[in-house]
Amino acid sequence: MDKNDFTRIELAAGWVDVYDFGEVRLHTYRTADPIDDEVFVVEKGGRGFVIEMPCFFDSITALEGYLRDAGIDVEGIVASYHMAGASFLAGTPVFATREADVYGHSGGGRALIDNFAGAFSDAFDSSIATVTDVIEGDELELAGVRMSIVRTSEAFDLEIPEIDALYTHMLGHDCHSIVASPGHADAIVAQLRGYLERGIGLVLTSHYTPEDLKDVRTKIDYLEDLKAIAAECVGAEEFKAAVQNRFPGYSGGNYLDMTSGFFFA
Template structure:
């Protein structure tokens, strides 16, 4: 499936790009919120599974309305634990480390930061996980998923559409990179995606991407390490990265990356 082969449905705030694989569809909801969230819905035989949750109240309402004609069988809550007013009665699935990430760890810290930044329009409530899951295959609503635990939460393989979901990629935007070791871990992950030949890579903050985009990100991360090795401060590092990637979005993520490389 080509990443650009979709039908677009415009909503009041966001939009949904629908990828039709025949017996199964992927709905990619672009929220157009302040943190560029993306939510994915896998639909088969009138049943659906949601991957991640929107976290602004207007997006919660908008996406719930879009889903009114399908039976949502469950939600996989990995890296985005906020937004619990969205589909509150649907079963929520997560690994134990993802639960801890959202309730007490780095995810909770982000939720607190976003609450401070956006105030009452941000749904800070955390989804209550009803089904704690482990690595390996799981079927929800007649759709098979393969769960892979990560250091923070978990990634999701969707074999029927030859796709994988992870937190961040973004071939032309900055990402949060917590130092050279973290960059190497991301590179290894992306090389694994390339080796497995996924058609689509789904991420929480970008429209669906492909293996060419994965290679672009690998090259960026390798260069990021090289730039850091030749800089002496966060300021000089950030300036050089901005010079080499003038059209990249996600400047706030670059700020965080600079802080990690130069604590």
């Protein structure tokens, strides 16, 4: 599947790109919110499930309206790295691993939610989803679509063989990422090299439009450069300036701020 082969539908807040795999359709919702969220809906025969949740009220209203108009019967929400936005499709079952539940309610995910709530005030739905269905094994099936659960240090990724796609938290070939340390960068690189080895067709992330293996290679180079730059710097501001000079035009400046703080705490 070509990452650029889609039909775009404009919404009141953001837009949806629809990828047609025949029996299965992938609806990728770009919220265009202040943290550039991406939410995914996998549909098969009118049944569907959602990967992650929009967390700004305008986006929640827009996506709920889209799902209603499209006639997609949502059977569940798979919540991994984004637990905020609990008002979205209230009453719908929420699936997550125990690790993701902890990450969202008391770990790093909760810390981000608290930061965003302070930054964006009433526009942001800081309510945290209650996990109704804990994923114990390494497989999950919703709406007739099988997924493999790939557990990570924080939560979990998803592989969806039927559409040759993988969902992870962040990639973004021309966007800065949140990287906690050189060791964390190494872990991400190892993960990305695994995508190359498996020949994944589409990489779905919650802060970027669908990408491919060319983008994965670009991200690996970015992370390696990030470590090299950090080794030559003595403070966060010097590091940030050097990264900006090496990668001009990259979006996600707020993520670079966080990475700089982590590397030089």
